[in-house]
Amino acid sequence: MSEPFVHPYIPNTAPEVKAEMxxxxxxxxxxxFYADVPADLRxxxxxxxxxxxxxxxxxxRHVRGILAQNRTTEERLSFLGAGTYNHYVPAVVDEVIRRSEFLTAYAGEPYEDHGRFQALFEYQSLMAELLAMDVVNVPTYDGYQAAATGLSMAGRLTGRGRVLVVSDVLPEKDSKVRDYVRAALEIEVVPTVDGTADVAALRERLGDDVAAVWVETPSFTGAVExxxxxxxxxxxxxGAVVVVGTDPIGYGVLTPPALHGADIVTGDIQSLGLHQWFGGAHAGFIAVHDDPRFVMEMPSRLFGLxxxxxxxxxxxxxxxxxxxxFAHREDGKxxxxxxxxxxxxxxxxxLSxxxxxxxxxxxxxxxxxxxxAQRELSAIPGVALGDGALHLREFTVRFSSASAPDLVAALRADGIEPGVxxxxxxxxxxVTETxxxxxxxxxxxxxxAALNTREEQAA
Structure with a gap:
């Protein structure tokens, strides 16, 4: 009789330990333990x-072999974006966050962690100044969760259940947000016009059942609203709440959404000192005015003096x-x-x-x-810009007689990642500053050259 299998990485697979548990x-x-999981999902x-x-x-050796298959955006010429961006990270950023008092920045209490809590207070203050807002939370998991939480806050504040989204949303973000809020909110899409919101169509759909108008700027395609x-x-x-999803990278020159009437501003801070790494280091922010109604709906931590x-x-x-x-546990909002x-x-x-x-x-x-980049690419015969909106960092191009996937494959062979x-x-x-x-x-x-080759082959 063969010996029972004990996994070398999972000690609880030992038969006697399993039996005891x-x-x-x-x-x-x-x-x-899986009785509640439907059979067709197992x-x-x-x-x-x-x-x-x-x-x-x-x-x-096995793991090194897997990691060696990765090609970073430092090794190849990359024009990839769609939520994770190749911005330059100053060396001092990495130096600071590798310090032992910060590297394990997880949880703790005020009496034991003044240094880290002050660092997060300073972050909140800098973000508030950049966004022209008063209150910014300690980061959530990512920008997807921040957007979903912002919409959930709007639903609780208004007691309504309909959301109108007036921008092109990154498909992955749209999917996660809908999954997060589906028990309480229904999201309806108001189609865009030339890359940005169709305000006339929005007005036709607005009513006293709308909890929030959701705006993404820059949008999935990089269009600025x-x-x-x-x-x-x-x-x-x-009586609806305006929830804006954004990237803070442009607000050194762009007017912050708060100054155009936004009530809740959310987004991801990956572009601010965080590398792309293997899919990016992501963290979400939620910003509101100094209004107790909004502040008290924020479920995440805030640090102050x-x-x-x-x-x-x-x-x-x-x-x-x-x-x-954290305080209310299972009774939390x-x-x-x-x-x-x-x-x-x-x-x-x-930011500092x-x-x-x-x-x-x-x-x-x-x-x-x-x-x-828009000017140079649109000057190529057979290439046109996707819309006429103002764009920051990202934009779309359309090919009249070529397949985008085929073009990507051709340029990859030349060491170029041309886009998504x-x-x-x-x-x-x-494109970024890099x-x-x-x-x-x-x-x-x-x-x-790839388009010319394609035309010659077709001829």
Whole structure:
């Protein structure tokens, strides 16, 4: 009789340990724990994973082989964006967040963690200044959750259940947000016109059952919404909340949504001092005005100045902690979970290094590089811009006689990642401050050559 299998990485697979655990919860087998999972959702077979390697050196070699297959955007000329961006990260950002007091920035109490809490307070303050808002939370998991929470807040504030989205939303973000809010909110799409909101169509759909108008600027395609004030006025006229999803990278030059009537501003801070890594380091922010109705609906932690028992001294701690899911547990309005605190500290360091002048220069550079790339690519015969809106960092191009997936495959062979395929004829192209004019020229030349080759083959 063969010995029972004990997984070298999972000690609880030892038969005696398993039996003891099952006895402690009065279960006959582990399958009892999955009784509520429908049969058609179960795998009914072992996972298709390699056999375990008992020797550590063999496991290390195996993992290194997998990681070696990755090609970073530092090795290839990349125009990939769609939510994760190749912005430059100053060396001091990495140096600071690798410090031991920050690297484990997970949870803790004010009496033991003044340094980290102050760092997050500074991050919140810098973000509030950039966004022209008063209150910014400790980071949530990512921008997707931040958007979903912003919409959920609007639903609770208004007691309504309909959301109108007036922008092109990143498909993955749209999917996650809908999944998060589906129990309480129904999201309806108001189609865009030439890349931005159709305000007339929005007005026709607004009513006293609308909880929020959701605006993404820049949108999935990089279009900047220029009629936000009109949108806000129309939404407020029926008692709806304006929730804006955005990227903070452009607000050194662009007017923050709060100054155009936005009530809740959400987004992701990946562009502020965070690398792309293997899919990006992401963290979400939620910003509101200093209005108790909105602040008390924020389920995540806020850090502020706290007085101490010693006159004239202060520390940093939770503000209105009793409104959070951490305090209410299962009775909370909404569960937030672990804050991506380390990434908030990284963004804070980045913003403090850049300052207002640095962010202004960065925003101007992004606008200029985006326009240059649009001009160079649209000058190629058979290539046209997807719309006529103002764009920041990203834009789409359409090919009249070529397949976008085929074009991507051709340029990859030349060491270029030209963008993200939107559909068979459309490509989403992204440029950042790390993209030089020469890089854009190389992309344009490669696309032109690939299209010419295709025409010659067709002839």
């Amino acid at each position: 099952l006895a402690a919860v009065a279960a006959a087998s582990a399958s009892e 795998l009914h077979r072992p996972l298709n994973v390699p056999a375990p390697l008992p020797a550590e050196q063999d496991l290390a 220029t009629r936000l004030r009109e949108i806000s006025d129309a939404a407020h006229a029926v 706290e007085s101490t028992d010693v006159p004239g001294e202060y520390g940093f701690g939770d503000v209105a902690y009793d409104r959070t899911s 909404e569960w937030v979970g672990t804050a991506a605190a380390l990434w908030g500290i990284a963004a804070g360091v980045h 290094l850049m300052g207002p002048q640095g962010m202004a220069e960065l925003g101007e550079l992004l606008l200029a590089r985006t326009r240059y 395929v939107v559909d068979d004829s459309t490509l989403l192209v992204c 993209t030089s004019a020469a890089d854009i020229d190389r992309l344009a030349a490669a696309i032109a």
